Amino acid sequence: MTATGRAAGVRARADEVRSTVEASPVHDERTAAILGLALGVSFTICFVTGLLSHLAQHPTSWFAWPARPAGLYRVTQGLHVATGLASIPLLLAKLWAVFPHLFRWPPFESAAHLVERVMLVPLVFGSVFLLFTGTANVMHWYPWRFSFTRSHYWVAWMTVGALVAHVGAKAGTTVLALRRRDTTGTSAGATAATAGDGVGPAPSSSPAIPSRRAYLGWTAAASGLVTLTTVGQTVWPLRSAAVLAPRRPDIGPQGVPVNGVPSAEVRAAATSADYRFRVYGDVEEELSLTLEELRSLPGHTAALPITCVEGWSRQATWTGVTVSELMARAGVPASATVDVRVESFQHGSAYQYSTMSDEQARDRDALIAFDLGGEPLHMDHGYPARLIAPNRPGVLQTKWVEAIRVTRR
Amino acid sequence: MSAGEAAAVPDGPPAAAEGPGGALFWISAVVGAAVVAYALRELWSVSSPVSRASLARFLIGGGLVHDALWAPLVAVVLVVTAQLLPVRSRLPVRVGLAFTALVLIVSWAQVRGYGVRANNPSLLPRDYGLVVAVLLAAIWAAVAVALVVAQRGGGGDR
Numbered sequence: 001m002t003a004t005g006r007a008a009g010v011r012a013r014a015d016e017v018r019s020t021v022e023a024s025p026v027h028d029e030r031t032a033a034i035l036g037l038a039l040g041v042s043f044t045i046c047f048v049t050g051l052l053s054h055l056a057q058h059p060t061s062w063f064a065w066p067a068r069p070a071g072l073y074r075v076t077q078g079l080h081v082a083t084g085l086a087s088i089p090l091l092l093a094k095l096w097a098v099f100p101h102l103f104r105w106p107p108f109e110s111a112a113h114l115v116e117r118v119m120l121v122p123l124v125f126g127s128v129f130l131l132f133t134g135t136a137n138v139m140h141w142y143p144w145r146f147s148f149t150r151s152h153y154w155v156a157w158m159t160v161g162a163l164v165a166h167v168g169a170k171a172g173t174t175v176l177a178l179r180r181r182d183t184t185g186t187s188a189g190a191t192a193a194t195a196g197d198g199v200g201p202a203p204s205s206s207p208a209i210p211s212r213r214a215y216l217g218w219t220a221a222a223s224g225l226v227t228l229t230t231v232g233q234t235v236w237p238l239r240s241a242a243v244l245a246p247r248r249p250d251i252g253p254q255g256v257p258v259n260g261v262p263s264a265e266v267r268a269a270a271t272s273a274d275y276r277f278r279v280y281g282d283v284e285e286e287l288s289l290t291l292e293e294l295r296s297l298p299g300h301t302a303a304l305p306i307t308c309v310e311g312w313s314r315q316a317t318w319t320g321v322t323v324s325e326l327m328a329r330a331g332v333p334a335s336a337t338v339d340v341r342v343e344s345f346q347h348g349s350a351y352q353y354s355t356m357s358d359e360q361a362r363d364r365d366a367l368i369a370f371d372l373g374g375e376p377l378h379m380d381h382g383y384p385a386r387l388i389a390p391n392r393p394g395v396l397q398t399k400w401v402e403a404i405r406v407t408r409r
Numbered sequence: 410m411s412a413g414e415a416a417a418v419p420d421g422p423p424a425a426a427e428g429p430g431g432a433l434f435w436i437s438a439v440v441g442a443a444v445v446a447y448a449l450r451e452l453w454s455v456s457s458p459v460s461r462a463s464l465a466r467f468l469i470g471g472g473l474v475h476d477a478l479w480a481p482l483v484a485v486v487l488v489v490t491a492q493l494l495p496v497r498s499r500l501p502v503r504v505g506l507a508f509t510a511l512v513l514i515v516s517w518a519q520v521r522g523y524g525v526r527a528n529n530p531s532l533l534p535r536d537y538g539l540v541v542a543v544l545l546a547a548i549w550a551a552v553a554v555a556l557v558v559a560q561r562g563g564g565g566d567r
């Protein structure tokens with residue numbers, strides 16, 4: 001073949017691709033609108049549940065994360081990770097549907113159109129970033145050198161800002177595209193519309209190009225597959241289907257998964273014969289208890305989930321002494337409003353302390369636990385004692401506890 | 410795609426053809442842009458130079474990988490499958506390829522074992538290589554069935 005012949009061949013092929021794209025309902029407004037709506041919903045769920053997770057870990061003066069319902073964080077964070085993972089096929093399908101527009105010529109037609117397209121940059125780049133970093137994070141893969149939480153948090157704001165602009169730009173088109181009767185939903189576009197009855201979608205006339213229904217249906221199936229193979233990390237009945245999840249809720253020491261494991265120093269301090277559990281701060285009488293003394297106080301058993309920020313969870317039975325009981329023994333009046341700081345042997349780590357509001361600390365099930373499922377805590381679960389309380393992210397269920405400090409407001 | 414858009418105008422609703430504008434557009438553009446600007450400022454200020462470089466690489470790199478590698482690759486796969494396969498076989502094979510890609514994407518980190526820690530056996534507890542092999546076998550078994558059904562149904566129009 002000569003060079004010109006080859007060039008002509010390539011051009012013919014390109015024309016064929018272009019006409020296929022133009023005829024394909026995969027790339028039309030209605031497909032983009034439906035996928036856009038789905039992503040709008042899933043990103044809103046991710047953003048709201050993500051903000052709740054942020055607030056649970058960084059309380060503000062105007063929002064105190066409640067102690068009840070006990071399983072609330074389990075639902076919100078499970079939803080966050082599950083919705084995020086299910087969005088991967090949605091985003092890929094949406095970007096493919098609108099990909100031809102990337103090459104539109106002229107690139108913009110008015111000032112408003114330019115603004116609209118510029119705002120697509122943070123939208124697309126932010127969306128890909130959120131889904132990638134979120135997924136890598138739950139798999140404990142950190143190929144980057146920035147702080148995951150802070151970057152994921154602010155990129156989420158950036159993406160949602162761009163989403164607001166995008167919704168404002170596309171609301172009209174979307175409503176119209178969704179309202180229009182679906183006569184062009186099949187492969188041959190306008191031809192199918194004439195061939196069909198004009199009401200429902202006409203049958204696909206070329207099996208090579210998927211109808212819109214097929215494209216959207218397979219996208220939904222792909223989201224379903226991702227969900228089915230991961231969501232069992234928090235939805236107990238689906239645990240054996242969670243074959244791609246980073247956790248299985250029944251695998252781990254004492255049948256409970258573990259996130260952080262103790263360093264050698266923590267291990268040494270936790271197993272030392274000198275171990276004392278202390279209650280101090282604004283108290284009448286400081287307590288300093290051996291593990292035996294702690295275990296001999298009036299105990300309490302509670303069924304509470306341990307819920308990781310990474311989206312897995314496990315319901316378990318914990319036995320220990322309630323924080324209220326400990327405070328009462330240290331002479332803190334029941335009428336006092338307190339803040340409680342739970343202190344761990346993880347000196348210098350981000351997890352050394354966690355704090356509890358008065359409501360959280362005085363909850364009937366807020367426990368300094370020493371048993372899990374009727375047996376002493378495994379070292380990886382925080383031996384000799386850990387905090388377990390309702391509705392807290394796992395990072396705040398402090399392990400290897402040496403003290404609680406009470407501050408009166 | 411200007412030709413395509415011109416062709417689409419007759420059956421498209423008139424409002425869609427007018428392009429963006431109006432109060433809703435400008436209000437959301439201004440509010441959205443303000444949020445984007447604030448978030449970018451915060452991203453800049455919470456990071457050190459090292460993490461900033463890394464953040465820029467991932468923020469820009471992810472979208473670029475999609476637009477410059479992934480999407481063109483999908484286009485090439487569409488062209489190649491159109492060349493190689495009879496019309497009736499294309500959709501099942503393409504769906505099979507798409508599902509294969511998806512499974513590889515969402516299992517990549519697990520199969521590579523990046524997050525595996527010897528002292529924490531509950532993290533990444535499965536044999537993910539095996540899981541992926543089984544999933545891919547199931548996907549391609551389904552494709553094979555679909556191909557047989559498609560052949561029976563149509564007799565091939567190529």
Ligand code: HEM
Binds near residue numbers: 047080150160
């Ligand atoms: C595959 C998708 C996603 C996964 C797996 C994922 C995962 C996570 C995880 C594990 C956290 C907890 C971080 C921590 O506290 O240590 C988190 C927080 C968060 N996520 Fe996502 N995420 C995804 C997508 C998204 C999307 C699409 C948005 C927003 C539109 C979003 C917004 C947030 C926000 C605002 C937080 C709170 C960050 C903080 O506490 O400061 N995420 N995400």
